[in-house]
Amino acid sequence: MYFTLFVTVLMTAAFLVVAAYAIAKLIGPRSYNPAKGEPYECGIPTHGTSWLPMHVGYYLFAILFLMFDVETVFLYPWAVVVKTIGPWALATIGFFMLVLVFGLAYAWRKGALEWK
Template structure:
């Protein structure tokens, strides 16, 4: 028979986390309704951006190049996050670590060249 008593602290932790999360979400809504702060008007419910009314439909689609540039930014940001620990531990990893990182950087360079060749980085 399996002893599940080891999982009791985890279940207690999850229960407390769920309770606190619900408290932080629903308590301010309840207090606002009880104190009268919940008073929606047309002006309060109108959308705004930087103090100005919205210029276009809020559900307009973005150009796919925006997402490609965002993904490329995330990829190269993660690359920078991997380069620092690699550089610090290069004396311990030696040539195998250096070769592995060069393969990694080469793969990223090939991906960037491909995106560049396809015109993903060109704006009109």
């Protein structure tokens, strides 16, 4: 029973993807312009190559943001069931928050939160 449902869902998903792609190709606007292939830089024509290295600080900051953002999402299910679990829930979330604070302190000490 579940196998049939699984196959049906996969076939439906594949059909919807192919249908959306086909409809976009059929009714989508077509204009071929060489300027479309160029990298966009606020309307200013590019000078030289656009493949410039980014500062690693941007990536570090983004990874830290995602890490703390995702960990914050884990707090919601905990808040929903905290009354049913009792004091054990408080202890586990306390440990979880302690790990978060240590992670933030480590990133702060390493200078990952400073723009240089």
